[in-house]
Amino acid sequence: KIYEIAEKIKAEIDEFKPYVPLALALTTEGMKERHWIELTNKTGIEVNPLKEGNTEEFSFAKVIDLKLDQHETVCVEIGEKADREFKIECSLIKMKEEWKDVHFTLKDFKQTKTYYVTGFDDAMTILDDHIVLTQGLQCSLFKEPFKDEIQEWSDTLMQVSEVIEEWIKVQSNWMYLQPIFDSPDITKQLPGEANKFKGVDTLWRSTMNQTKENPHVLTVCCKQGLLEKLQGANANLELIQKNLNAYLEEKRSIFARFYFLSNDELLQILSQTKEVENVRPHLKKVFENINDMEFKQPEKTMHSMYSAEGEKVDFVKAVDPRGKNVEYWMGDVEKMMQVSIRSVLLKGIVDYRKKVRTQWILSHPGQVVLNGSQIHWTHEVEDAMKKKGAQGVAQYFKRLSEQLIETVKLVRQQLTSQQTITLNALIVLDVHAKDVVENLINLQIGDPNAFEWMMQLRYY
Numbered sequence: 001k002i003y004e005i006a007e008k009i010k011a012e013i014d015e016f017k018p019y020v021p022l023a024l025a026l027t028t029e030g031m032k033e034r035h036w037i038e039l040t041n042k043t044g045i046e047v048n049p050l051k052e053g054n055t056e057e058f059s060f061a062k063v064i065d066l067k068l069d070q071h072e073t074v075c076v077e078i079g080e081k082a083d084r085e086f087k088i089e090c091s092l093i094k095m096k097e098e099w100k101d102v103h104f105t106l107k108d109f110k111q112t113k114t115y116y117v118t119g120f121d122d123a124m125t126i127l128d129d130h131i132v133l134t135q136g137l138q139c140s141l142f143k144e145p146f147k148d149e150i151q152e153w154s155d156t157l158m159q160v161s162e163v164i165e166e167w168i169k170v171q172s173n174w175m176y177l178q179p180i181f182d183s184p185d186i187t188k189q190l191p192g193e194a195n196k197f198k199g200v201d202t203l204w205r206s207t208m209n210q211t212k213e214n215p216h217v218l219t220v221c222c223k224q225g226l227l228e229k230l231q232g233a234n235a236n237l238e239l240i241q242k243n244l245n246a247y248l249e250e251k252r253s254i255f256a257r258f259y260f261l262s263n264d265e266l267l268q269i270l271s272q273t274k275e276v277e278n279v280r281p282h283l284k285k286v287f288e289n290i291n292d293m294e295f296k297q298p299e300k301t302m303h304s305m306y307s308a309e310g311e312k313v314d315f316v317k318a319v320d321p322r323g324k325n326v327e328y329w330m331g332d333v334e335k336m337m338q339v340s341i342r343s344v345l346l347k348g349i350v351d352y353r354k355k356v357r358t359q360w361i362l363s364h365p366g367q368v369v370l371n372g373s374q375i376h377w378t379h380e381v382e383d384a385m386k387k388k389g390a391q392g393v394a395q396y397f398k399r400l401s402e403q404l405i406e407t408v409k410l411v412r413q414q415l416t417s418q419q420t421i422t423l424n425a426l427i428v429l430d431v432h433a434k435d436v437v438e439n440l441i442n443l444q445i446g447d448p449n450a451f452e453w454m455m456q457l458r459y460y
Helices: 002-026 033-043 060-065 068-101 121-138 144-181 184-189 191-213 217-221 226-254 256-260 263-270 276-286 326-352 357-361 366-410 417-442
Strands: 106-108 115-117 290-296 301-307 312-319
Touching: 002 060, 002 068, 033 068, 060 068, 068 121, 068 144, 106 191, 115 144, 115 191, 121 144, 144 184, 144 191, 144 217, 144 226, 184 191, 184 263, 191 226, 226 256, 226 263, 226 326, 256 276, 256 326, 263 276, 276 290, 276 326, 301 326, 312 326, 326 357, 326 366, 357 366, 357 417, 366 417
Parallel strands: none
Antiparallel strands: 106 115, 290 301, 301 312
């Protein structure tokens, strides 16, 4: 009996099997009224279960009764078309649903009482995906029922893309320039650019306040006129940036050492010209190995300079920055550094003859000791040649040997770190000087004009 039941079911399945494509086509989820109308028109059979006022039950038996199975090819074609169109409709719905939860995240910007967008990554990721997907829909053969909707959605996405692109540039430039034009000194020196920035700043604050109230990305980016306003702001910011760079270039042309500083570092100095001591963190970059300067209050005059090792050299005359722009008084500082170094070097050279050499070494800055000792070595070698020729050079060699021994003994004393650095460098120079003189002795050189002496590095 079971076999008979199975045979009967199989026979029924085999009988229904030819109708499966027709059944699938007509039960497609995407079958809309327009598809039933198209089916009626192509088959000549009135069939529209979705027609308004139609209460008649529509079943597959009804399909067979209407003999739609004789038009299977047409039904399958329309069913497939309905399915493809339904997928397009679902894609549009899904994309619009995903944008409902996409919002800008705002954060306070310093003490400006306004905001900035903390990141555009989420919006840009969805935007890029949706633009690609929408472009695919525009190329579909089944887009006709949604053609206008797809185009409108594509225009919306492109609008959002352009607005965000301009927004990112405005935000970046505004955040960079805002602290600069917040400085009264910069505003005073660049009044035209300051006015342009004020206009951009007003637009920015207004836009951010509105965004704060409703941060929904699509709503904000699709506001009428926002794109044009942002494009105008970017044009002004680019012009401001260009003029700002020209302004910095002008400052650098007056004081060339400003080229060692980045734009941000230079602006930090220029934006606080009344705070003279703000140059201190940048001195190392402007002047080789200059770590700091001594300022006297309340005039803020500069009286001395310090190396990175803490070595101090007093200025011959105090530098007064009052009433001058920073590029000018920094030029005065540079000149005073040169004058002061020459002064201490000259004092060291003169003092060499008044003190015992070991005492002299510990009494002067390292640069003075190293250069001064070479000047005196050059003079003493030539003086020995002029007085006694080669014999004089031999006698001077003995004196050099004694000097070197005395200098080495200093190492055993309690010295500062700077004195130790100077002493080590001096010993190297003294050993070289001794070797040069020894070579002159071996070659029997007693003439200051001899090539063997002229070829040496000499200080005068």
